[in-house]
Amino acid sequence: MLEYRKLEARYGGFTALRDITISVRPGERVAVFGHNGAGKTTLLRCGLGDVDDVSGTVTYNGDPIIPGSVYRNARKGIGFVPQGHNVFRDLSVAQNLRMAGLLHDQAYIDEVYRLFPVLLERRAQIAGSLSGGQQQMLAVGMALMTRPTILMLDEPTTGLAPVIVQDMFRSLIQINETTGTAIMLVEQNVAAALRIVQRAIVLKTGGVIFDGPSAELARHEDMWRWF
Ligand SMILES: Nc1ncnc2c1ncn2[C@@H]1O[C@H](COP(=O)(O)OP(=O)(O)OP(=O)(O)O)[C@@H](O)[C@H]1O
Ligand SMILES: [Mg+2]
Numbered sequence: 001m002l003e004y005r006k007l008e009a010r011y012g013g014f015t016a017l018r019d020i021t022i023s024v025r026p027g028e029r030v031a032v033f034g035h036n037g038a039g040k041t042t043l044l045r046c047g048l049g050d051v052d053d054v055s056g057t058v059t060y061n062g063d064p065i066i067p068g069s070v071y072r073n074a075r076k077g078i079g080f081v082p083q084g085h086n087v088f089r090d091l092s093v094a095q096n097l098r099m100a101g102l103l104h105d106q107a108y109i110d111e112v113y114r115l116f117p118v119l120l121e122r123r124a125q126i127a128g129s130l131s132g133g134q135q136q137m138l139a140v141g142m143a144l145m146t147r148p149t150i151l152m153l154d155e156p157t158t159g160l161a162p163v164i165v166q167d168m169f170r171s172l173i174q175i176n177e178t179t180g181t182a183i184m185l186v187e188q189n190v191a192a193a194l195r196i197v198q199r200a201i202v203l204k205t206g207g208v209i210f211d212g213p214s215a216e217l218a219r220h221e222d223m224w225r226w227f
Contacts, residue, residue: 001025002047002078002150002184007056009042016042017206020056024150029176029183031193031214034203040186041083043203044152047184048080049073060150079148079181083155085135087142089128093119096127096138101145112141115171133164137171144175150182151175157189165189169196194218 007020017039024030032040045051046058049065049072058065060076074080088096097109097119113120116137122130127138136156143151153172157165173196176183187193194200200217202210210217 001061002182003057003059004043004046005057005059007046007054007058009039009046009051010053011051015206016051017046017203020046020208022201022208022211024182024184026149027176027180027182028199029173029197030185030199030201031190031197032184032186032201032203033188033190033193037205038203039206040203041154044080044154044184044186047152048078074146077147077149079143079146079151081136081139081143081151081153081156083158085132085139087127087130087135087138090126092124092126093130093138094123097141097145100142105147108145108147112144115144115174116141133160133167136160136168140168140171140175144181148181150184152184152186154186155188156185157187157192162192165192169193172196 002024004020004022007017008015009017032043034040042051046054047065048070049067050070052068054067060078063076065073088099097112101108118134119138119141127135130138140156157168169192172183175181185193185197194214194217197214200210200214201208
């Protein structure tokens with residue numbers, strides 16, 4: 001369980017998050033919504049200890065997430081797919097996956113290929129020449145190479161065609177259902193994402209304004225005014 005307790009995060013004199021008390025349970029699928037600058041990326045980064053100036057606590061399965069120690073925190077089982085297509089553009093698909101899994105069992109590559117067959121087809125292709133959707137699948141595959149128990153994704157579908165968005169969401173459900181990996185998904189595609197998560201969290205200017213079942217948010221008549 002990933003637990004934020006009264007978390008505040010600052011950049012210089014600016015408070016980006018305040019009084020955040022939320023949690024993501026083992027195996028749960030949760031979406032985080034909010035307008036640009038609401039603090040969604042900061043929320044994920046705090047979960048990995050990637051923001052230094054914080055107060056309050058974040059714990060993962062009871063262990064404190066230590067601000068500034070991303071590497072140690074990630075080893076607790078946290079996978080992270082940052083905003084943008086974060087792949088090594090000059091390496092092949094297979095080399096990217098091997099890089100991401102350096103400290104892990106290489107056999108896991110086969111599981112990533114099972115999940116994203118297109119990566120197996122294109123394993124020898126230079127990553128920079130993949131389509132946007134294929135690069136994003138590779139970025140997710142790379143995060144999976146660390147065998148996370150929670151996978152955080154920061155707007156993984158930005159710029160993808162609707163049919164590819166659906167493919168990506170299907171893959172996330174498959175990851176979640178076959179491995180039990182919890183999913184914490186930051187998304188702008190609110191309507192589509194609401195259909196694949198169990199719970200939603202909405203941020204507005206650094207605070208939580210909704211935390212509840214996704215069906216309840218979908219029913220909220222004035223929901224669209226929040227974004
Ligand atoms: N490194 C930084 N230094 C200073 N301010 C920052 C930094 N990173 C983020 N901020 C500010 O903190 C606030 C929250 O930013 P954050 O990136 O978390 O928002 P977001 O919800 O992810 O937005 P978007 O939808 O545009 O990705 C914004 O006002 C942003 O300008
Ligand atoms: Mg962001």
